[in-house]
Amino acid sequence: VGGVTAFVDERSSLVALAHCVEPGDGVIGAHVRRRGAQETLARISRSADGLRQAAGLMARLDASRWERADERAAQVGARIVTRLDREWPSQLDDLEHAAPYALWVVGAADLRLIALRSVAIVGARSCSQYGENVARTWSALLVDEHWSVVSGGAFGIDSAAHRGALAADGVTVCVLAGGVDVPYPRAHDALIARIADEGLVISETPPGESVRRQRFLSRNRVIAAISRATLVVEAAERSGTIATARAATQMSRPVMAVPGPVTSPVSAGCHRMIRDGEAVLVSSSDEVMAHLDLGFAGRQGGAPPPAPRSPDEGRVLDALPARGSRSVDSVVAACGLAADTVIMCLGSLEVQGAVTNVGDGWRLVKR
Amino acid sequence: VGGVTAFVDERSSLVALAHCVEPGDGVIGAHVRRRGAQETLARISRSADGLRQAAGLMARLDASRWERADERAAQVGARIVTRLDREWPSQLDDLEHAAPYALWVVGAADLRLIALRSVAIVGARSCSQYGENVARTWSALLVDEHWSVVSGGAFGIDSAAHRGALAADGVTVCVLAGGVDVPYPRAHDALIARIADEGLVISETPPGESVRRQRFLSRNRVIAAISRATLVVEAAERSGTIATARAATQMSRPVMAVPGPVTSPVSAGCHRMIRDGEAVLVSSSDEVMAHLDLGFAGRQGGAPPPAPRSPDEGRVLDALPARGSRSVDSVVAACGLAADTVIMCLGSLEVQGAVTNVGDGWRLVKR
Numbered sequence: 001v002g003g004v005t006a007f008v009d010e011r012s013s014l015v016a017l018a019h020c021v022e023p024g025d026g027v028i029g030a031h032v033r034r035r036g037a038q039e040t041l042a043r044i045s046r047s048a049d050g051l052r053q054a055a056g057l058m059a060r061l062d063a064s065r066w067e068r069a070d071e072r073a074a075q076v077g078a079r080i081v082t083r084l085d086r087e088w089p090s091q092l093d094d095l096e097h098a099a100p101y102a103l104w105v106v107g108a109a110d111l112r113l114i115a116l117r118s119v120a121i122v123g124a125r126s127c128s129q130y131g132e133n134v135a136r137t138w139s140a141l142l143v144d145e146h147w148s149v150v151s152g153g154a155f156g157i158d159s160a161a162h163r164g165a166l167a168a169d170g171v172t173v174c175v176l177a178g179g180v181d182v183p184y185p186r187a188h189d190a191l192i193a194r195i196a197d198e199g200l201v202i203s204e205t206p207p208g209e210s211v212r213r214q215r216f217l218s219r220n221r222v223i224a225a226i227s228r229a230t231l232v233v234e235a236a237e238r239s240g241t242i243a244t245a246r247a248a249t250q251m252s253r254p255v256m257a258v259p260g261p262v263t264s265p266v267s268a269g270c271h272r273m274i275r276d277g278e279a280v281l282v283s284s285s286d287e288v289m290a291h292l293d294l295g296f297a298g299r300q301g302g303a304p305p306p307a308p309r310s311p312d313e314g315r316v317l318d319a320l321p322a323r324g325s326r327s328v329d330s331v332v333a334a335c336g337l338a339a340d341t342v343i344m345c346l347g348s349l350e351v352q353g354a355v356t357n358v359g360d361g362w363r364l365v366k367r
Numbered sequence: 368v369g370g371v372t373a374f375v376d377e378r379s380s381l382v383a384l385a386h387c388v389e390p391g392d393g394v395i396g397a398h399v400r401r402r403g404a405q406e407t408l409a410r411i412s413r414s415a416d417g418l419r420q421a422a423g424l425m426a427r428l429d430a431s432r433w434e435r436a437d438e439r440a441a442q443v444g445a446r447i448v449t450r451l452d453r454e455w456p457s458q459l460d461d462l463e464h465a466a467p468y469a470l471w472v473v474g475a476a477d478l479r480l481i482a483l484r485s486v487a488i489v490g491a492r493s494c495s496q497y498g499e500n501v502a503r504t505w506s507a508l509l510v511d512e513h514w515s516v517v518s519g520g521a522f523g524i525d526s527a528a529h530r531g532a533l534a535a536d537g538v539t540v541c542v543l544a545g546g547v548d549v550p551y552p553r554a555h556d557a558l559i560a561r562i563a564d565e566g567l568v569i570s571e572t573p574p575g576e577s578v579r580r581q582r583f584l585s586r587n588r589v590i591a592a593i594s595r596a597t598l599v600v601e602a603a604e605r606s607g608t609i610a611t612a613r614a615a616t617q618m619s620r621p622v623m624a625v626p627g628p629v630t631s632p633v634s635a636g637c638h639r640m641i642r643d644g645e646a647v648l649v650s651s652s653d654e655v656m657a658h659l660d661l662g663f664a665g666r667q668g669g670a671p672p673p674a675p676r677s678p679d680e681g682r683v684l685d686a687l688p689a690r691g692s693r694s695v696d697s698v699v700a701a702c703g704l705a706a707d708t709v710i711m712c713l714g715s716l717e718v719q720g721a722v723t724n725v726g727d728g729w730r731l732v733k734r
Contacts, residue, residue: 130628259626259638261497262650271626271650274641281648283629283638 013037014082018102019066023218029097076181078104089115094251100204107200108359118148120227123157123234124266131234136164141285143170172199177219178211224248232257235269256282316345325361380404381449385469386433390585396464443548445471456482461618467571474567475726485515487594490524490601491633498601503531508652510537539566544586545578591615599624602636623649683712692728
């Protein structure tokens with residue numbers, strides 16, 4: 001099989017898997033977690049381990065142009081982020097066997113940093129005017145408090161959440177079910193382009209890949225995983241939104257739901273989740289933020305809430321130039337702290353209003 | 368003091384206390400629970416036990432015409448019910464020191480029986496159209512399932528609940544803060560008169576007594592106590608409605624709340640109670656009834672939910688005439704069961720659709 005010799009390292013193997021394994025396939029995912037991507041691919045290419053779909057996977061891999069994935073990503077303005085890259089949001093590992101192998105990312109912001117203070121706002125496509133208003137206004141209020149808003153770019157609640165964040169000059173993340181160059185729904189291509197300009201558009205499927213029914217469910221689990229909490233504004237029963245909320249719960253993320261009139265079918269899912277204890281009722285963006293802080297407090301390794309400045313934060317501040325900006329790698333080199341620590345400190349300092357992200361670097365905020 | 372010699376028995380002593388002690392006075396209530404009404408009154412009349420208010424109480428008692436209370440009640444179409452009377456709803460004893468000494472009752476139905484399958488529907492006076500619709504329609508659906516609806520006759524949610532029950536030919540109970548002959552608010556005197564005709568109007572204050580601020584709070588605790596559960600349709604924060612719900616919780620009654628738009632101030636109290644676990648979210652009358660059944664299941668001595676017919680129920684059925692009706696006392700005499708047992712059986716049989724209440728008696732339902 002042609003591709004075998006090219007699985008030269010773990011990262012390119014992850015990228016290769018992203019080209020042939022359907023998102024959310026837990027069987028291959030389990031192999032990768034146990035043996036790594038390189039070894040899994042080698043076994044697939046030998047049709048080992050009784051992997052019935054091995055031939056199909058190899059055929060699909062051969063048909064893809066995965067070896068030139070970075071080049072092709074650059075052509076559509078994207079970069080590829082795997083768990084071996086600094087920008088990988090570590091909370092994606094909570095997906096375990098169903099974690100993406102790679103993400104295609106379009107946008108200037110740092111996905112890992114953005115994800116550290118992110119909340120998913122999701123809901124019904126056929127939402128009510130009430131739900132649309134709540135999604136738009138709360139999203140704006142959340143980005144005012146330096147939260148980023150993650151959603152799926154769909155009609156209804158999703159796009160209202162994105163638009164609210166954009167209107168307030170915040171960062172919003174759109175997770176697509178197809179390739180980052182395949183805006184879906186098509187009616188939202190201007191919105192998705194604007195999100196790419198001012199925030200992030202991401203996908204676990206390679207450029208050119210179309211949306212498929214199953215991929216929406218897979219995409220929803222990425223939305224739930226990448227965000228610190230999920231807010232359901234409106235949801236019918238047995239909807240994709242409910243699936244997103246369930247995924248968030250399985251990963252111990254707080255799930256919140258907005259109540260509405262009992263006469264509104266699109267509030268029925270929210271009411272059921274609240275009644276059954278699957279979601280906490282929230283009636284204002286302040287209550288959402290109170291819960292987000294609780295979510296942080298309950299997790300190890302989470303970004304710290306705004307707090308007295310630590311010694312590490314002081315070292316990071318000292319490493320930033322008086323004028324102009326500096327890349328994260330350069331700050332790491334200058335202050336002598338681990339990259340993860342620097343990133344956490346920058347996130348915390350940004351919340352405190354001490355530093356700001358300027359595309360490919362960080363600079364001090366003048367007082 | 369003139370009245371002392373007239374405290375001839377416990378029942379007349381309870382009636383006397385209802386004429387001089389302000390509703391909900393826990394100090395006198397504690398004395399009564401410990402020593403009985405007769406002994407408490409004797410001590411008050413001797414100004415014993417350091418009861419500072421003894422002189423005031425005696426003055427108030429002397430000024431009242433309590434010795435002729437039954438006569439006066441009859442003049443306004445009422446009867447007086449104390450814990451020594453068969454019609455007393457035993458769940459009022461859950462109020463402990465704050466239990467009423469007596470109730471003035473207007474209406475043909477049996478208060479004890481009605482209270483066995485009752486739900487309080489309460490809420491904001493300045494409710495929304497949405498809340499009014501929910502209160503009216505759910506009230507009608509609940510009486511369709513043989514529940515009676517208890518409320519306070521106030522503007523807004525209260526009157527919508529009463530009207531919904533009346534529209535569905537159900538029994539509704541209006542608990543007044545002043546005397547049963549002092550309809551309040553005045554604008555509702557026609558509504559309250561209709562409730563007296565088709566359901567029950569009750570009060571723990573004697574005829575002629577006016578409403579006072581404190582008496583609304585006392586009245587609310589009677590609403591909560593007499594009902595098996597409390598449904599809050601809309602409530603602002605720090606409202607009398609919230610106090611009713613708290614009283615229900617303190618007596619281990621289920622409390623339910625209806626969600627609404629987060630933009631509606633009169634839903635804020637409901638949302639806060641749901642969020643804090645003080646109320647269960649309900650989004651339909653079916654959910655209300657499911658919770659009412661749960662409430663029964665969790666309580667000792669509650670009315671049984673519809674169930675296979677018991678031997679006692681068979682004896683009660685046998686005691687009813689083939690044609691026409693028979694009073695409870697007459698059924699008791701005929702079947703040889705205790706009055707309490709007969710009442711429970713009649714309530715259960717009514718739920719099963721086997722018997723029906725015809726004002727002052729019961730008759731078999733023809734199939």
